[in-house]
Structure formats: C-alpha cells, structure tokens
Amino acid sequence: xxxxxxxxxxxxxxxxxxxxxxxxxxxxxxxxxxxxxxxxxxxxxxxxxxxxxxxxxxxxxxxxxxxxxxxxxxxxxxxxxxxxxxxxxxxxxxxxxxxxxxxxxxxxxxxxxxxxxxxxxxxxxxxxxxxxxxxxxxxxxxxxxxxxxxxxxxxxxxxxxxxxxxxxxxxxxxxxxxxx
Amino acid sequence: xxxxxxxxxxxxxxxxxxxxxxxxxxxxxxxxxxxxxxxxxxxxxxxxxxxxxxxxxxxxxxxxxxxxxxxxxxxxxxxxxxxxxxxxxxxxxxxxxxxxxxxxxxxxxxxxxxxxxxxxxxxxxxxxxxxxxxxxxxxxxxxxxxxxxxxxxxxxxxxxxxxxxxxxxxxxxxxxxxxxxxxxxxxxxxxxxxxxxxxxxxxxxxxxxxxxxxxxxxxxxxxxxxxxxxxxxx
Numbered sequence: 001x002x003x004x005x006x007x008x009x010x011x012x013x014x015x016x017x018x019x020x021x022x023x024x025x026x027x028x029x030x031x032x033x034x035x036x037x038x039x040x041x042x043x044x045x046x047x048x049x050x051x052x053x054x055x056x057x058x059x060x061x062x063x064x065x066x067x068x069x070x071x072x073x074x075x076x077x078x079x080x081x082x083x084x085x086x087x088x089x090x091x092x093x094x095x096x097x098x099x100x101x102x103x104x105x106x107x108x109x110x111x112x113x114x115x116x117x118x119x120x121x122x123x124x125x126x127x128x129x130x131x132x133x134x135x136x137x138x139x140x141x142x143x144x145x146x147x148x149x150x151x152x153x154x155x156x157x158x159x160x161x162x163x164x165x166x167x168x169x170x171x172x173x174x175x176x177x178x179x180x
Numbered sequence: 181x182x183x184x185x186x187x188x189x190x191x192x193x194x195x196x197x198x199x200x201x202x203x204x205x206x207x208x209x210x211x212x213x214x215x216x217x218x219x220x221x222x223x224x225x226x227x228x229x230x231x232x233x234x235x236x237x238x239x240x241x242x243x244x245x246x247x248x249x250x251x252x253x254x255x256x257x258x259x260x261x262x263x264x265x266x267x268x269x270x271x272x273x274x275x276x277x278x279x280x281x282x283x284x285x286x287x288x289x290x291x292x293x294x295x296x297x298x299x300x301x302x303x304x305x306x307x308x309x310x311x312x313x314x315x316x317x318x319x320x321x322x323x324x325x326x327x328x329x330x331x332x333x334x335x336x337x338x339x340x341x342x343x344x345x346x347x348x349x350x351x352x353x354x355x356x357x358x359x360x361x362x363x364x365x366x367x368x369x370x371x372x373x374x375x376x377x378x379x380x381x382x383x384x385x386x387x388x389x390x391x392x393x394x395x396x397x398x399x400x401x402x403x404x405x406x407x408x409x410x411x412x413x414x
Contacts, residue, residue: 098264099268100261100264100265100268102265102268102269105265105266105269107258107262107265107266107269108269109246109266109269109270109273109296109299109300109303110246110247110248110249110296110299110303111247111248111249111250111251111254112247113247113248115247115254119253146257149253150253150256151253151256151257152256153256153313154256154313154314154317155317155320156317156320156321158317159317159318159321160321163321
C-alpha cells in the first residue's frame with residue numbers, strides 16, 4: 001500500500017517523496033511544496049529561538065507537563081494539602097505592598113552630574129583630614145558627620161553605639177558587671 | 181503591576197503628536213474616524229506614559245535628560261523612609277520606561293534616551309543592597325548571625341564542593357537523602373577530580389607559557405609582524 005505513486009522506470013518524478021527537504025536555512029532560493037517538497041518546520045521545536053526555556057515555561061511545545069501545573073511565576077500564598085487535596089491559604093505567605101505617600105517627595109530617579117563636584121570636594125577634604133590626624137578614627141572625631149565622604153557603612157558596631165552604647169557604659173561604671 | 185499596551189488608549193492628543201502626524205493622511209484619517217469618541221483615562225494610567233513631547237524623538241531635550249544613577253554612598257545618607265519612597269519613585273519610572281519601550285518598538289521608532297532603563301535598574305539594585313546592609317547590621321547586633329540565608333557546604337556527585345542555600349525541612353530527612361560535604365572521595369568522583377585538576381594544571385601551564393611568549397616579543401617583532409620563538413629553553 002503506497003500513498004504516493006513511485007515510478008518503476010528509474011525516472012525521478014515530481015512527487016514530493018523524491019525531494020526530501022534540507023535544513024531550512026540551507027535552502028537559498030524559493031521555498032514551498034512545488035520547489036523542494038514538504039517543509040520541515042522545526043524551528044519552533046528547538047528551545048532558545050525566542051529566549052524561552054523548556055524547563056521554566058509550560059508553553060514550550062504545548063506539552064503542559066504535570067510538574068508545571070498551576071505554575072504562575074509568582075510566590076504562592078498557601079499550599080496544597082496532600083490529604084484533603086484542597087488549597088490552604090496562609091495569611092503570612094501573602095505578599096503585601098506597603099506603598100508610601102509620595103506627595104512632596106523631592107528625590108528623583110536620577111542624580112545630576114553636578115553632584116560629582118561637591119562629592120569630590122568632600123572627598124579631598126576628608127582625605128586631607130585623615131592625613132593630618134593619622135587615622136580614620138581620629139579624623140572621624142574631628143569631622144562633621146554629614147560632610148564625611150564616603151559616608152561609612154552601617155555596621156553592628158555603629159548600631160551598638162547608637163542604641164546601647166551609653167546604657168552599657170553607665171551600667172559598667174555603676175559596677176553592674178560584677179568585676180569589682 | 182502590569183504594563184498596558186499603548187494601542188489600548190486613544191485620545192485626541194495622541195492624534196496631534198509627532199508619531200501620528202508622520203503616518204499617511206489616509207490612515208490617520210481612518211483611525212481618527214474610528215476613534216471619534218474622545219476617550220480619557222485617569223491620571224493614574226497617565227503615569228505609565230512619558231510626556232507627549234518626547235514621543236518618537238531621537239533624544240530628550242537638554243533640560244530633561246537624565247543624570248546618572250544613585251551610588252551606594254549617596255543612598256547611605258538617606259533614611260529608611262526616604263529609601264522606601266525612592267524605591268517607588270524608581271518603580272514608577274521603570275514601568276513608564278518599559279511601557280514606552282514597548283510602544284516605540286511596536287512602531288519601529290527610536291526611544292529617546294533608552295539608557296534611563298539601565299540607570300533605574302542600577303539605582304534599584306543599590307537601594308536593595310543598602311537596605312540589606314542595614315538589615316545585616318541589625319541581625320548581627322541582635323542575634324550574631326547574618327541577614328543572608330544560611331549556606332551549607334555540600335559535595336556533588338562529581339566531587340565538586342560548593343555552597344548551597346539551606347532549606348527548611350518539613351519532615352525529618354530520610355536516610356541518604358540529605359547532602360553533606362564529603363572529605364574523602366571514592367570511585368568515579370575521585371577520578372573525576374583527578375582529571376579535573378590535571379586539566380586545570382595544563383591550562384595554568386599554557387597561560388604561563390603565553391605570558392612568557394608575550395613578554396619575549398619586542399617592538400620590532402610587532403612592527404614587522406615577526407613572531408617570537410614558539411619553544412623556549414625553559
């Protein structure tokens with residue numbers, strides 16, 4: 001049983017069976033059934049043509065794998081109970097957007113390039129102070145906090161000084177730590 | 181927050197902008213007749229679009245051109261509430277830029293100053309890093325641990341040791357299920373690591389040879405396209 005009539009005289013006919021399609025990008029001239037026979041459109045089957053990835057997108061080749069059911073790309077706000085099969089929403093898992101009031105807010109998404117002049121002035125002044133005093137710690141004691149550049153990173157030590165330093169020192173002076 | 185398509189919103193002012201004026205008059209008149217009703221959308225939706233004067237322009241006017249992104253040092257001077265508000269200012273700017281980018285792309289037009297998108301991304305990344313920095317300081321002061329998630333050192337099946345983020349166990353792990361760091365490898369992992377080290381040694385040897393060869397080249401060799409000897413007396 002043959003779907004296509006094949007010549008028995010050793011002559012190649014115009015049936016599409018005699019013209020297997022090459023890779024699409026190899027063909028230079030015309031395309032289509034009449035010229036080269038049936039086309040194998042395989043581009044959409046290879047991953048990465050449109051920057052998609054099969055393991056992440058349930059739309060790849062419309063396979064709809066079971067592992068990607070209900071895959072929405074967002075954080076879940078509950079879980080599926082295996083015993084009852086129902087979805088249990090959890091209040092703590094729900095994301096909340098805390099949107100501040102932006103009325104009268106002066107900061108913008110971009111910083112003017114003129115700021116670099118002031119930054120360079122502060123940097124030079126601070127470096128001069130460091131050279132004069134000998135160390136950054138001594139220079140910080142003699143520098144206005146807002147004019148130091150670069151401003152220091154927030155660290156646990158700084159936070160300790162701000163939150164607990166005075167309390168701990170006064171308690172130590174009062175002898176509450178048992179060494180005296 | 182979604183990015184709305186540009187074509188869903190039509191109003192009389194859009195017909196007067198440069199983008200529509202450049203279309204053939206027949207097409208624009210047809211579009212105008214189809215959208216005879218003047219649809220207005222709220223000020224909330226308007227924030228997803230740039231100023232009409234900037235549609236399809238090659239570059240913004242000098243007064244409206246963006247500066248640079250915020251640096252981490254500058255963000256350290258701001259309070260937490262200021263950082264919070266600045267984050268949302270950048271979020272709105274980013275959504276506006278993404279909307280306009282899609283609109284310009286669908287009309288084959290050049291978006292003015294597309295580097296704004298990169299700068300907004302940089303600013304938002306730095307805001308996150310500064311907030312994490314402060315959070316880390318609080319955690320280290322109060323609990324002694326870092327604010328970043330814990331990491332465990334594990335060894336893969338091929339013998340590579342790497343850091344992996346620890347995950348929560350909902351039930352006690354079964355035997356052989358949990359991953360650990362293996363001090364002594366055996367079987368295929370040992371062979372794999374031996375071959376890998378040999379490969380790295382070979383690469384390092386080739387790199388040193390290349391450095392020697394580059395150092396041995398003189399100015400005349402570069403000028404007259406002569407090569408240094410391929411083999412040295414090491």
